[in-house]
Amino acid sequence: MEHVSFKVQGSEVDPYDVTFVKNGTSLTAKCTCRAGAARQYCKHRFSILDGVTTGIVSGNGGDVDRVKSWLAGTELETVLQELAGAEAQVELATKTLSAVKKKVARTMDS
Numbered sequence: 001m002e003h004v005s006f007k008v009q010g011s012e013v014d015p016y017d018v019t020f021v022k023n024g025t026s027l028t029a030k031c032t033c034r035a036g037a038a039r040q041y042c043k044h045r046f047s048i049l050d051g052v053t054t055g056i057v058s059g060n061g062g063d064v065d066r067v068k069s070w071l072a073g074t075e076l077e078t079v080l081q082e083l084a085g086a087e088a089q090v091e092l093a094t095k096t097l098s099a100v101k102k103k104v105a106r107t108m109d110s
Contacts (some may be wrong), residue, residue, distance in 0.1 A: 007058035022070040
């Protein structure tokens with residue numbers, strides 16, 4: 001089992017603790033921010049997985065690449081790919097909706 005912890009400066013005075021644990025093909029991540037503590041979407045964990053080091057105040061920003069490398073072959077990687085697909089569908093639906101609304105408006109003005 002391997003783990004890496006980061007101190008990440010967020011909106012609170014004290015930095016959040018963000019910890020990643022790799023155990024075989026399992027990768028888990030915890031954050032002490034309100035959203036992370038409530039087991040909801042937490043931008044601090046996602047940012048690190050995206051390779052963003054901004055906000056890391058623990059001096060170990062170099063470990064971000066190590067954590068990113070742990071993602072391959074995990075269930076988390078699969079679920080993140082599913083999330084990306086769902087976000088792409090939402091973006092397409094939003095663009096389609098906007099185009100149809102414009103078409104409706106043009107039709108009403110004819």
